[in-house]
Amino acid sequence: MSTLTTLARAEAVVEGVAQRITTVRHVHLAKRPLVFIPLTMAGEANAPLAAMAGDDPDNPTLLIVPQPRNRDQRFAFAAELADIVIGYVDSFLDDVEEVTTNRGKEVRHRYADAPQLLVPNPGGVGFTRLFGRSTRFRRTDGDYPVHPSVPLLGRWLTYFTERAEHPGSSALVPMTQALTMHWATGQSPLEDAQLAAFMGWIAPPDGLTGAEAATAAEDPVTWPPAGPATDPTFDNEVLAPAMAAYDRAVATDSHVDRRRGELEEALRTQLEPTWRLMWHAVSLLRDLPAGASVAKRWAEDRDAFTNFTEQLDAGGFPQPRRDGAVAAARRLHRMERALTSYEVQRAYDDPMVMADYRLTGEAFVGDVTAAHPTRVDTSGKKRVLRPWIAVTTTDPVMVTPGTTLLSPEQPDGQKARVMSVTRKDDGTTAVVLELTGGMGRSLTPAPGSVPEVGKRICYTTLSDSFMPPGSFPSREETPWTHGGPPAPYEDSAPTAEDAREEWS
Amino acid sequence: MTSVGQRLAAIRGGVQPARHNARTIAALTGNPGCARRAVLDCAGVDKQRLAAYIDYPARFGQSQFAITRGNAFEAQVKANGCAELLRLLREQLDLDIPEVSYDDLESVAGHESQDLRYARSRALLTRAAAQAEGAGTLFDHPLLRLEVAGQQAYLEPDLIAFQHAGRFHVVEIKSFAVIDGQADAGKVAAAAIQAAVYVLAMRRMLEEAGHDPESVSHDVVLVCPRNFSNQPMAVLVDVRKQLAVLRRQLSRMTRIDALLAELPATLTFDLAPDDQGVPTRSPASLVAALEAVEARYSPECLASCELAFFCRHEARGCTAALGKAAREELGGIERVETALAIARNQLAPAEDQKEAAELLRAAGRLRAELMSGVAG
Numbered sequence: 033m034s035t036l037t038t039l040a041r042a043e044a045v046v047e048g049v050a051q052r053i054t055t056v057r058h059v060h061l062a063k064r065p066l067v068f069i070p071l072t073m074a075g076e077a078n079a080p081l082a083a084m085a086g087d088d089p090d091n092p093t094l095l096i097v098p099q100p101r102n103r104d105q106r107f108a109f110a111a112e113l114a115d116i117v118i119g120y121v122d123s124f125l126d127d128v129e130e131v132t133t134n135r136g137k138e139v140r141h142r143y144a145d146a147p148q149l150l151v152p153n154p155g156g157v158g159f160t161r162l163f164g165r166s167t168r169f170r171r172t173d174g175d176y177p178v179h180p181s182v183p184l185l186g187r188w189l190t191y192f193t194e195r196a197e198h199p200g201s202s203a204l205v206p207m208t209q210a211l212t213m214h215w216a217t218g219q220s221p222l223e224d225a226q227l228a229a230f231m232g233w234i235a236p237p238d239g240l241t242g243a244e245a246a247t248a249a250e251d252p253v254t255w256p257p258a259g260p261a262t263d264p265t266f267d268n269e270v271l272a273p274a275m276a277a278y279d280r281a282v283a284t285d286s287h288v289d290r291r292r293g294e295l296e297e298a299l300r301t302q303l304e305p306t307w308r309l310m311w312h313a314v315s316l317l318r319d320l321p322a323g324a325s326v327a328k329r330w331a332e333d334r335d336a337f338t339n340f341t342e343q344l345d346a347g348g349f350p351q352p353r354r355d356g357a358v359a360a361a362r363r364l365h366r367m368e369r370a371l372t373s374y375e376v377q378r379a380y381d382d383p384m385v386m387a388d389y390r391l392t393g394e395a396f397v398g399d400v401t402a403a404h405p406t407r408v409d410t411s412g413k414k415r416v417l418r419p420w421i422a423v424t425t426t427d428p429v430m431v432t433p434g435t436t437l438l439s440p441e442q443p444d445g446q447k448a449r450v451m452s453v454t455r456k457d458d459g460t461t462a463v464v465l466e467l468t469g470g471m472g473r474s475l476t477p478a479p480g481s482v483p484e485v486g487k488r489i490c491y492t493t494l495s496d497s498f499m500p501p502g503s504f505p506s507r508e509e510t511p512w513t514h515g516g517p518p519a520p521y522e523d524s525a526p527t528a529e530d531a532r533e534e535w536s
Numbered sequence: 537m538t539s540v541g542q543r544l545a546a547i548r549g550g551v552q553p554a555r556h557n558a559r560t561i562a563a564l565t566g567n568p569g570c571a572r573r574a575v576l577d578c579a580g581v582d583k584q585r586l587a588a589y590i591d592y593p594a595r596f597g598q599s600q601f602a603i604t605r606g607n608a609f610e611a612q613v614k615a616n617g618c619a620e621l622l623r624l625l626r627e628q629l630d631l632d633i634p635e636v637s638y639d640d641l642e643s644v645a646g647h648e649s650q651d652l653r654y655a656r657s658r659a660l661l662t663r664a665a666a667q668a669e670g671a672g673t674l675f676d677h678p679l680l681r682l683e684v685a686g687q688q689a690y691l692e693p694d695l696i697a698f699q700h701a702g703r704f705h706v707v708e709i710k711s712f713a714v715i716d717g718q719a720d721a722g723k724v725a726a727a728a729i730q731a732a733v734y735v736l737a738m739r740r741m742l743e744e745a746g747h748d749p750e751s752v753s754h755d756v757v758l759v760c761p762r763n764f765s766n767q768p769m770a771v772l773v774d775v776r777k778q779l780a781v782l783r784r785q786l787s788r789m790t791r792i793d794a795l796l797a798e799l800p801a802t803l804t805f806d807l808a809p810d811d812q813g814v815p816t817r818s819p820a821s822l823v824a825a826l827e828a829v830e831a832r833y834s835p836e837c838l839a840s841c842e843l844a845f846f847c848r849h850e851a852r853g854c855t856a857a858l859g860k861a862a863r864e865e866l867g868g869i870e871r872v873e874t875a876l877a878i879a880r881n882q883l884a885p886a887e888d889q890k891e892a893a894e895l896l897r898a899a900g901r902l903r904a905e906l907m908s909g910v911a912g
Contacts (some may be wrong), residue, residue, distance in 0.1 A: 035899045038865035039879055043903075047871045055906070075602030077713035077764045085678035162715060165765050200603055220835035220859035243852070252595070257736045298753065321668050387902045391895070 034388045040216035048241035050215040050233040055384050059210050060202035060330040062148035065118045067092075067310045069303055070151055070159045072260040073100035074267055078162040080109050081262065084303040085116050089311040096299050098278045105362060107178050110167050111487065114181035117188055119447035121147045121338055125341065144332070146337035149192050149204045150314065152227045152258035154308055157196050157206050159260040164189030168350040190351045192320065193341050198367060200329045200374035203336070207313050214320065217245055227254035231309050234316060256302040258309070274298050323381035329374070357514035358507050365502045376496040380440040386490060392428050395492035400426025401462065405482040408475055417475050419467045419482045422452065423489060429453055429461045437491040443481055446470030448491055465491070540793050544579040549806025553580020556689030558733040561682065562726065563840035565785040571795055572831035573841060578684070578792045581805045583842035589807060590819045591825075592849065594842035597622045602711075609711040610694065613759055613768050618674050618695070619705070624759065624770040625697060629706070642677040642764070650690050653679040659688045661738070662745040666700050680737035684786065693734040697757065707757040711785035714760045714769060724758070731756040736786075754779060800828055835859050867892020880904070 040051040064087045073079040079100040087094040093116055097109045129143035152155055163200060168186025169177045197205035217224055217233035223246070224230050232245030235489045240248070262271070274295045281291040347443050379386045379395070389395040402422040409418040431437065437448045443464040449466040455461050472478035483489050510517045553802055560577065567573060576583055587594050594614040612620050625631040625749040641657050657678040664673055675696045681688050696706040707733045712723045735756060739749035755772040762769040809813035824847065835858075837844040851857040855866045855875060866875040869889060876891050877883035879900030885893035 035865050035895060035902060038858070038862045039876070039899050039903050041594070041862055042855070042866060042872045042876045042879075045853065046876055052907075073601055074599035075605030077761060078716065129677040165715065220857065220862070222838065222859065250595075262599070264599040264602075267599035267601055268597070270799055276652070384906050387906055390902060406819060426901075465581070 036384075036387055037216050037393060037433055039452050040425040041218060044216055044242065045101070045218035048243060049219070049236060050217045050230075050242055051170070051382060052214065053216050054214050054320075054382050055324075056326075057194060057317055057377050058213055058323050058326065058381065058385075059205055059317065060148070060322070060326050060333070061314060062145070062202075065148040065150045065314065066117070067304050067307065067314075068117075068156070068160070069258065069310065070156060070163070070260050071262055071299070071302065072159060073097075074264065075264060076100060078159060078260075080106060080113075080159075080163065082299040082303060082533065083109075083113060084300075084307050085113070087120060089307075092304075092307050093298055093305065094296060096292075096296050099275065099282075103176075107170075107182060109162075110182045111179040111187060111229075112292040112405075114179070114185035116151060117149075117185055118181055121188060124337070129250040141329075142334050142338040143341075146203065146334040148202060148333075151206050151309060152310060153203065153208045153436060154206045155194060155226060157204060157258050160189050160196075160204065161193035161463055165353070165452075183403075187344065187350050188455060189268040191336075195333065195336060199335070199337075200377070201370075202326075202330060203333045207310060211313060211318060214317070217246070218243060226250070227306065227309055227313070231313060235312065245377075253255045254260065255305055258306045259303075262302060270419045271295075271297050275433050308355050313318050323378065324379035325381050329377070356507060356518045357510050358504055362502075362504050365504075369499050369501070373496050376494045379492070380496065383490070386440070386492065389494060391428025393428050394494060395490060396423075396429050396461075396463070397425035397488065397490045398427065398430075398461075398463070400483045400485050400487045403482060403485050405477050405484075406475075415475065417471060417477060419471070419477060421448075421467065421483055422462055422464050423458050423491065424462045426460050429463060431493065432465070437493060437494065438495055439483075439489055441461070441489055442483065443470035463491070540796065543796050544792075546669065546806075547575065547579040547804050548581050549808065551582070554582045555580070556684060556691075558691050558693075558730040559726075560908070561684055561689060561691075561733050562686065562729040562782075565729070565782055566836060566840055567832060567834065569830040570837075571798075572826065572829040572843070572847070573701045575795055575799070575829050576805070576843070579805070585807070586805060586822065587842045587846060589815055590822050590846060592843070592846035595843065596842070605680065606711040609761060609766065609768070610709045612766065613709050614676065614695070617884045618676070619768075620758065620768060621697075623676070623697070625705075626770060627758065629757065629769050629772055631697075636674060638674045640676045642680065650679060654690065658741055658745070661696070661698075662742065665704070665742055665745070665747040665751055680734060680741060682733065682737040682740065684820055691734060691737050693731075693738075696734075696738065698899055702751055704738060705757050706731050706738065706752070707759060708734075712760060713763065713884060714764050714771070719760060727758055728756070728773050728775050729778045729782070731758070731773065732775040732782050735775060736779060736782055747773045792867065803828055833857060867896055876900075 037053050040053045044051045047410045053211075066085065066087045067089075068085045069083060070080060071082045073081045080095075080097050081100050082094065082096040082396060084092045090372075095112050095116075097105045099105055116471055124143055124145050124147055128141050130139050131142055132139050138486050149160070151160065164186045167182050167187070168187065168190055170176075170183045172178060172180045172183070173293050178263075192204040195201045196206075207249075208225055208230055211227075211230050211234065212221070212224055215230075215234050217230060218235065219229065226249070228249035229246040230242075232249040235240035236242045236245035240480040252265065256266065257263055274291070278288070281288045288441055352359075354360075379389055383397075386395055390397060395478045400421050401424045407417075407419050409416050431450050433450050433452055435450045439446070439448065446467060446469045447465050451464040451466050453461060453463050467482060473483040475499065505511065556577065564573070564577065584594055584596075618636075622636060639660060641653060641660065657675070658681065660675065661678065662673075673828050675698065678696050679694060680693065682691055693706050694709045697707050699706045707819075708727050710719055710723070710727050714871060722731045735752055735754060738752045742751065743749040754774060754776045756775050757770050757775045759768050759770045761767065785827075801823055805822060806817065807822070808817040810816050823846075826843075827850075831843075831847045831850065833844070833847040833854070834856055835848075837847060841847075848857060855863040855869060855872055858866075858872070866872075867889060868893065869875040869877075869878065874883065878885050878889065879896040881897055881900065
């Protein structure tokens with residue numbers, strides 16, 4: 033949390049409503065996301081109890097497991113969920129676009145759009161991860177055969193959760209996290225983890241303050257928890273009797289459908305409020321204009337989606353339980369690069385994010401007070417265009433002469449070298465900058481490529497320039513310090529034992 | 537009865553004290569500076585009931601599904617004289633336990649009084665400590681004691697294993713799963729601090745009896761289900777760090793008599809129940825009593841203290857209610873309005889707020905500049 037975000041929290045307390053902390057939206061929102069709200073059985077290891085899922089706000093599908101301790105019913109749930117998720121994923125496989133790479137010399141294909149899963153909170157991501165883990169190694173033959181869609185579902189859910197760890201990806205988004213990025217509430221981050229309370233702060237019902245709405249949203253009777261854990265009182269007073277009645281009905285083989293229907297209705301009451309909240313949150317986020325880099329990052333998600341469908345088509349093994357040494361190092365490196373460029377992109381897209389860097393002296397905003405746009409440097413062998421500008425700012429300036437700065441408002445590739453920094457008596461600072469690049473090839477700059485006097489402009493040390501990918505040994509060349517080369521596929525091939533793995 | 541004891545009894549009113557357990561002691565270390573909590577817990581006030589009566593009910597509850605599963609798992613691990621557990625200790629942890637006896641300390645000849653049970657646990661455990669070459673023993677349901685802010689709290693670890701190399705190991709049986717070698721970090725941390733409470737209690741007991749406290753290992757045995765199955769697995773968890781935290785917090789906890797000296801002599805949380813057990817005292821007067829004891833609310837309290845909803849209500853408008861990090865970001869200033877007024881340059885900072893004020897003002901200036909560009 034930055035000082036600015038915290039200040040926004042303070043404003044939210046006083047104003048009684050959540051405050052915006054961005055000017056634009058930094059997550060991609062699909063036209064047709066798949067909202068997925070899982071519930072688990074308390075005390076069990078990720079045993080599904082129910083889920084509500086669908087891409088149409090008016091038409092959710094409710095899945096339930098009447099007896100979550102029953103293995104067959106769990107896999108029946110997995111098969112039903114697979115129908116929804118795989119059906120949804122497959123709907124993106126028709127539309128392909130061409131992408132030119134390597135300066136137009138090569139063409140590759142990627143899907144024009146990609147699936148997006150929305151879950152209420154990080155717990156929903158955790159459920160998705162573990163459910164993927166417990167289904168992707170299953171087999172369709174042998175001792176405990178499952179429906180062919182079950183292991184495929186496991187691989188897809190694993191794909192989504194791996195993307196969720198990738199900074200800037202919008203393939204699987206926990207809603208509370210998306211909201212936290214854009215709004216500051218007048219409560220603590222701990223309380224923000226509850227979707228209903230968060231939404232109470234952003235959009236309090238008429239006549240209530242955000243604080244009152246959030247407090248009201250803590251009543252589990254009107255606003256059941258957004259999962260995956262259920263409200264213990266609901267478990268004890270509603271679910272347990274209904275489940276017992278269902279078990280008795282099965283044992284005596286009478287009224288089974290009716291008892292199942294009652295269980296369904298009970299679980300529906302726990303899911304429907306969250307379902308409505310999710311779509312409300314979707315519409316609030318959609319109202320924000322998308323940041324300039326959002327489409328670029330979503331294209332990376334589409335690349336990842338395309339690559340994964342190719343991997344599936346090529347056969348191969350499900351994702352391993354744990355990465356080998358080389359694969360882990362590569363993944364970490366990819367994530368670090370993605371995180372750096374995600375942070376820079378957000379700052380470039382959004383003056384409110386850039387403001388955090390202004391506060392720490394990594395960026396400043398000021399007015400151009402003088403400009404020499406046609407200045408030519410004649411000191412070298414060749415005459416070169418090197419305009420100077422002076423920017424006067426009230427921000428604290430921490431940069432020193434010689435530093436290279438960039439401006440989000442200036443053409444790509446234009447660099448500004450700090451020539452001098454002068455603090456004035458009135459508290460302002462004048463920074464003289466020498467510009468290179470992005471001005472055309474002649475000795476007079478292209479129109480508009482040098483900031484004019486009076487322009488308000490931002491300069492920063494942040495740079496999203498190309499970072500060369502690290503080099504890693506191949507899997508077969510894993511050094512002995514990292515355990516040496518792993519035995520072929522020992523870390524990924526599902527064994528008969530995996531397929532039989534207990535799930536009780 | 538000591539005068540402190542009398543005082544605490546008066547604060548509690550005419551009811552039995554609520555019992556401490558490892559979980560409440562572990563929670564105490566989370567917020568040791570809260571006088572309200574220290575006084576209520578030392579006096580053994582039933583905070584759950586009190587909170588409900590003043591209309592800020594705690595929302596802790598445990599699902600019966602979780603309880604059932606926890607009990608079933610514990611029973612499975614302990615079945616047949618802990619056969620399953622012994623296998624784990626031998627095979628997975630390489631503990632050299634050649635032969636083993638099993639002592640259940642749940643009741644003493646049918647008596648379940650805590651003093652008796654504690655005396656028996658103490659006798660058996662200290663005897664085992666004295667016979668370093670004796671055979672391994674598993675002590676089921678031992679009862680330990682730990683002094684918390686001047687009061688004795690009774691504790692019941694799941695199990696204590698004693699092996700013949702002369703070390704005791706506390707065994708914690710938990711029903712959360714360890715999947716591919718990883719478990720929920722929050723749950724492991726909670727289990728570790730609870731186990732540390734037992735280790736500390738056991739060490740103090742041995743020390744009192746003149747034995748080496750270090751014979752209680754700082755490696756506790758955590759037994760959990762493996763992956764998605766009911767198959768137990770055991771891991772050793774090093775709780776040295778938790779022990780250090782616990783020792784420091786327990787010693788730092790303001791001695792209760794010093795706290796009591798600051799409080800009005802008439803202070804009591806007696807609900808004054810009538811013959812039917814219905815409280816006759818007005819909630820307003822209980823709220824007034826609570827307000828007489830200073831609290832130190834932080835959002836973490838919501839997860840561990842029954843009175844948290846009341847304290848949160850009371851802390852509205854305080855920067856602490858936004859979390860520790862937010863309070864620090866706002867320069868440690870007490871009230872949200874004050875911080876905001878300083879940031880907006882509407883209020884001159886006090887002497888000790890000057891440094892924080894500079895950053896706040898810079899942030900306030902930026903925020904004002906930016907908000908003018910955002911609608912809504």
